[in-house]
Amino acid sequence: MAEPKPNELMEKIVSLCKRRGFIFQSSEIYGGINGFWDYGPLGAELKRNVRDLWWRTHTQRREDVVGLDATIIMHPAIWKASGHVDTFTDPMVDCKTCKGRFRADQLGETPCPQRPSKMVGECHGEKTEARKFNLMFKTYVGPVESEENVAYLRPETAQAIFAQFKNVLDVSRQKVPFGICQIGKAFRNEINPRNFTFRSREFEQMEIEFFIRPDEVVQKLAGSVGAYTDGLDVSTPQPNWGWELWHRHWVEERVKWYEGIGLGRDTLDFHWQPKEELAHYAKACVDIQYKFPFGSQELEGIAARGDFDLSQHQKFCGKSMEYFDEEAKTKYVPHVIEPSAGVDRLILALICDAYCEDQAPNDKGELESRVVMKFHPRIAPIKVGVFPLLKNKPELVAKAREVRDLLRPHLTVFYDEAGAIGRRYRRQDEAGTPFGVTIDFDTLGEKGPELKDTVTLRDRDTLKQDRIPIRELVPLLLERIR
Amino acid sequence: MAEPKPNELMEKIVSLCKRRGFIFQSSEIYGGINGFWDYGPLGAELKRNVRDLWWRTHTQRREDVVGLDATIIMHPAIWKASGHVDTFTDPMVDCKTCKGRFRADQLGETPCPQRPSKMVGECHGEKTEARKFNLMFKTYVGPVESEENVAYLRPETAQAIFAQFKNVLDVSRQKVPFGICQIGKAFRNEINPRNFTFRSREFEQMEIEFFIRPDEVVQKLAGSVGAYTDGLDVSTPQPNWGWELWHRHWVEERVKWYEGIGLGRDTLDFHWQPKEELAHYAKACVDIQYKFPFGSQELEGIAARGDFDLSQHQKFCGKSMEYFDEEAKTKYVPHVIEPSAGVDRLILALICDAYCEDQAPNDKGELESRVVMKFHPRIAPIKVGVFPLLKNKPELVAKAREVRDLLRPHLTVFYDEAGAIGRRYRRQDEAGTPFGVTIDFDTLGEKGPELKDTVTLRDRDTLKQDRIPIRELVPLLLERIR
Numbered sequence: 002m003a004e005p006k007p008n009e010l011m012e013k014i015v016s017l018c019k020r021r022g023f024i025f026q027s028s029e030i031y032g033g034i035n036g037f038w039d040y041g042p043l044g045a046e047l048k049r050n051v052r053d054l055w056w057r058t059h060t061q062r063r064e065d066v067v068g069l070d071a072t073i074i075m076h077p078a079i080w081k082a083s084g085h086v087d088t089f090t091d092p093m094v095d096c097k098t099c100k101g102r103f104r105a106d107q108l109g110e111t112p113c114p115q116r117p118s119k120m121v122g123e124c125h126g127e128k129t130e131a132r133k134f135n136l137m138f139k140t141y142v143g144p145v146e147s148e149e150n151v152a153y154l155r156p157e158t159a160q161a162i163f164a165q166f167k168n169v170l171d172v173s174r175q176k177v178p179f180g181i182c183q184i185g186k187a188f189r190n191e192i193n194p195r196n197f198t199f200r201s202r203e204f205e206q207m208e209i210e211f212f213i214r215p216d217e218v219v220q221k222l223a224g225s226v227g228a229y230t231d232g233l234d235v236s237t238p239q240p241n242w243g244w245e246l247w248h249r250h251w252v253e254e255r256v257k258w259y260e261g262i263g264l265g266r267d268t269l270d271f272h273w274q275p276k277e278e279l280a281h282y283a284k285a286c287v288d289i290q291y292k293f294p295f296g297s298q299e300l301e302g303i304a305a306r307g308d309f310d311l312s313q314h315q316k317f318c319g320k321s322m323e324y325f326d327e328e329a330k331t332k333y334v335p336h337v338i339e340p341s342a343g344v345d346r347l348i349l350a351l352i353c354d355a356y357c358e359d360q361a362p363n364d365k366g367e368l369e370s371r372v373v374m375k376f377h378p379r380i381a382p383i384k385v386g387v388f389p390l391l392k393n394k395p396e397l398v399a400k401a402r403e404v405r406d407l408l409r410p411h412l413t414v415f416y417d418e419a420g421a422i423g424r425r426y427r428r429q430d431e432a433g434t435p436f437g438v439t440i441d442f443d444t445l446g447e448k449g450p451e452l453k454d455t456v457t458l459r460d461r462d463t464l465k466q467d468r469i470p471i472r473e474l475v476p477l478l479l480e481r482i483r
Numbered sequence: 484m485a486e487p488k489p490n491e492l493m494e495k496i497v498s499l500c501k502r503r504g505f506i507f508q509s510s511e512i513y514g515g516i517n518g519f520w521d522y523g524p525l526g527a528e529l530k531r532n533v534r535d536l537w538w539r540t541h542t543q544r545r546e547d548v549v550g551l552d553a554t555i556i557m558h559p560a561i562w563k564a565s566g567h568v569d570t571f572t573d574p575m576v577d578c579k580t581c582k583g584r585f586r587a588d589q590l591g592e593t594p595c596p597q598r599p600s601k602m603v604g605e606c607h608g609e610k611t612e613a614r615k616f617n618l619m620f621k622t623y624v625g626p627v628e629s630e631e632n633v634a635y636l637r638p639e640t641a642q643a644i645f646a647q648f649k650n651v652l653d654v655s656r657q658k659v660p661f662g663i664c665q666i667g668k669a670f671r672n673e674i675n676p677r678n679f680t681f682r683s684r685e686f687e688q689m690e691i692e693f694f695i696r697p698d699e700v701v702q703k704l705a706g707s708v709g710a711y712t713d714g715l716d717v718s719t720p721q722p723n724w725g726w727e728l729w730h731r732h733w734v735e736e737r738v739k740w741y742e743g744i745g746l747g748r749d750t751l752d753f754h755w756q757p758k759e760e761l762a763h764y765a766k767a768c769v770d771i772q773y774k775f776p777f778g779s780q781e782l783e784g785i786a787a788r789g790d791f792d793l794s795q796h797q798k799f800c801g802k803s804m805e806y807f808d809e810e811a812k813t814k815y816v817p818h819v820i821e822p823s824a825g826v827d828r829l830i831l832a833l834i835c836d837a838y839c840e841d842q843a844p845n846d847k848g849e850l851e852s853r854v855v856m857k858f859h860p861r862i863a864p865i866k867v868g869v870f871p872l873l874k875n876k877p878e879l880v881a882k883a884r885e886v887r888d889l890l891r892p893h894l895t896v897f898y899d900e901a902g903a904i905g906r907r908y909r910r911q912d913e914a915g916t917p918f919g920v921t922i923d924f925d926t927l928g929e930k931g932p933e934l935k936d937t938v939t940l941r942d943r944d945t946l947k948q949d950r951i952p953i954r955e956l957v958p959l960l961l962e963r964i965r
Contacts, residue, residue, distance in 0.1 A: 022651065022654030025650045027558070027643075028560075028561060028646055029650065030800040031560045032558070033558070034557060037556060039552065039554060040551070040552035040553070041654055041655075042551065045552040046550060049538070053535075060895070061895050062891060068527040069524065070530060070531075072516075072519040072521060074519060074670070075509055075510045075519070076515070138556075140620045140622045141621070142516065142517075142620075142672065144674055145584055164510055165507055168504070190623075190624065190626070192625075202624065203555060203556055318513050409544060410544065
């Protein structure tokens with residue numbers, strides 16, 4: 002089969018997302034709301050699996066990261082300190098003729114609402130000067146809509162971590178270097194949401210702020226600060242690591258994590274920001290990008306941010322953000338490595354990556370094309386389909402329900418008795434279910450005792466069918482989805 | 484020991500929450516923000532465990548409920564249809580003298596800002612008529628703050644489920660009766676947030692909308708509609724169930740769920756709303772309350788809401804919300820049973836319920852009072868503490884780290900080598916960790932081969948210590964936290 006073109010591929014993916022209940026437009030029955038997306042039953046499970054894995058990888062499998070779950074609305078001073086109130090803006094112009102408002106840097110690509118054949122940049126409407134438009138959603142807390150009651154929906158989860166740094170430090174028995182992680186919603190009033198769920202106005206982030214010693218302190222303690230050379234093993238933290246090696250460590254850890262959910266290195270691009278692109282306080286930043294059908298786009302940014310954030314909060318709140326390092330016998334504001342990932346864009350990457358058209362035999366043994374979502378079993382929304390071969394044989398149905406009830410406490414099961422068995426397999430292929438268990442007459446012992454209480458276990462990707470004793474199903478499936 | 488008084492008890496609980504990192508005030512370094520609370524490392528894990536259990540109980544262990552994960556900001560017409568724009572209000576009066584704004588129904592309990600010795604209701608300030616104040620947080624989507632761009636932060640998660648009812652029905656291969664569940668944040672601009680985290684402005688809900696046949700359709704199909712009688716078993720759905728038995732079923736299911744995380748029936752109160760309290764469309768509503776130190780307060784409301792919500796959306800969006808029932812060969816708007824629980828108040832109930840002061844022996848064997856959080860092992864933030872008996876014996880430390888690494892892939896572990904062993908136990912008691920594993924000289928085989936590679940397993944509640952082979956730890960602990 003010819004590879005579909007990128008646009009066609011995206012259309013097919015968007016259509017499958019709706020058809021199978023991965024992603025719906027928010028408020029669709031009211032015509033939708035631009036930049037907001039809902040996750041249907043399969044999407045919600047997929048997202049849960051990804052979040053869980055990220056959380057457990059960092060809080061449970063490591064010893065040096067603890068979790069936080071902070072509010073979306075915080076004290077507005079936080080966004081003053083972080084710089085978001087003053088600089089988190091896009092430039093806008095108003096057209097005095099048509100009363101439209103447009104992004105000043107996109108006038109050449111935006112059609113004029115009155116004469117759509119022309120772009121806003123070349124139409125005759127009289128435009129205002131460009132003004133800054135803040136991307137934070139604003140609201141008021143309390144009954145009075147006054148300046149002092151203004152609050153914002155957080156545009157990132159990171160600042161909550163900085164604001165609670167001292168509290169977490171006090172309770173968690175952690176010492177620098179250590180990290181705080183958080184998963185949660187964030188909001189940006191994008192002028193131009195686009196690329197399906199990729200750039201939305203409401204989205205979810207998974208962020209870690211990993212606090213490290215300033216290089217001078219490392220130098221003092223270890224005698225020297227380790228430098229990165231190609232191929233250096235950065236999997237096990239060492240006492241002589243400064244920001245550069247900690248940054249490399251996190252890049253490697255995060256790439257390994259992506260590999261662990263099926264996004265191999267070949268599906269990723271790495272954009273190391275050149276010095277002139279970096280924020281003034283940043284020492285390095287790499288974007289881990291996925292090769293989407295619409296181009297390589299960022300999944301996660303990993304930045305070495307120095308002590309900028311904690312120092313800003315120290316300045317604005319008037320309270321010390323310093324850490325006393327018992328080993329170094331000195332106080333300092335810790336520096337930060339920030340791996341910051343977008344959940345929704347990752348989900349989109351996983352869906353794009355899983356999408357596959359190939360050929361599989363139908364009930365008559367003829368090859369037919371199928372759509373199959375090749376999710377890694379770890380993140381697949383449903384782990385196993387359970388099917389009685391025929392619906393109208395009570396013994397098959399009873400046995401199949403027994404198997405369903407055996408598996409259900411351990412993993413997500415989809416039980417399906419309707420339609421030809423090939424059709425049922427195909428439905429689970431589209432849902433990305435990695436395993437199918439079929440209960441047939443052999444299971445009932447009708448072809449002799451040796452196959453009694455065995456089932457066929459079908460593999461979504463290889464289409465191979467193995468005969469497995471029912472009592473071995475749970476450990477075998479748990480092993481394969483680990 | 485004398486039981487502490489309710490106020491003292493609440494103070495102790497609030498203090499422990501901060502001290503151990505269950506709950507912090509949001510934006511504390513900036514003086515806080517009234518009605519917003521963050522969860523620290525232990526609180527975040529506790530909340531995750533509760534959410535996970537709720538989700539799996541409904542989507543994985545049952546076959547008739549699927550999940551949804553919708554946006555917080557939705558099309559504003561949804562809140563017009565639901566009635567929130569017009570009626571989700573508290574009455575407010577302004578004082579023309581002091582410029583304060585007050586809840587009209589609380590004037591007798593609110594001190595006057597200018598003369599705090601008097602209540603607002605009896606001071607001489609000139610008051611406006613009472614006006615309605617809407618409790619929804621308002622914002623604007625897009626660059627223009629105009630009426631047409633108004634949007635609200637959802638005041639409940641339920642409406643997203645109704646809005647996506649048709650989409651979910653189309654993709655999920657479910658038939659009425661079935662349910663859609665969702666966990667997520669909701670926001671209410673409360674005039675008077677109170678009782679610690681109990682009434683907050685930003686909170687999380689776990690809601691199920693369970694769609695059922697109207698009683699007439701049940702009557703037609705089953706010949707009669709089942710009626711509830713005391714003690715009737717409502718655990719297994721039956722074809723003749725109308726709204727009353729489905730409502731009873733969900734009350735029972737939810738109470739069983741609370742029991743399963745440690746909140747026994749004796750800790751709960753049930754408030755069956757009398758007819759005159761019910762909304763005009765509601766057929767029944769019961770509040771499941773927990774006996775908080777500050778009084779019995781609602782954890783979850785379970786309402787039989789008829790077809791009100793779907794019918795309202797049908798009216799406002801102009802699209803049919805009808806379901807074609809193949810078995811009954813008829814169309815109808817499904818009726819709804821709504822179990823709606825608050826996550827934060829449940830977490831507070833679990834913390835209050837777990838809080839316990841008793842006596843335990845210290846390192847010298849003398850009884851000392853301790854604070855212990857007796858969380859059910861299923862929801863405990865940390866499942867097991869791992870301790871080398873002494874920090875300065877490298878063999879003990881090495882072995883303890885081995886045990887830690889053995890357990891860590893399977894459950895949350897806290898490894899602690901600092902301080903006397905009794906102190907370390909006590910710290911985990913306060914965190915609510917149900918099990919402690921200590922590696923001592925017996926473990927190393929120093930007292931003979933029969934105890935080699937065994938550890939002591941300490942039970943938080945009974946203080947009993949058992950000798951367990953290391954190789955049996957994982958299955959044993961997994962069994963006990965199930």
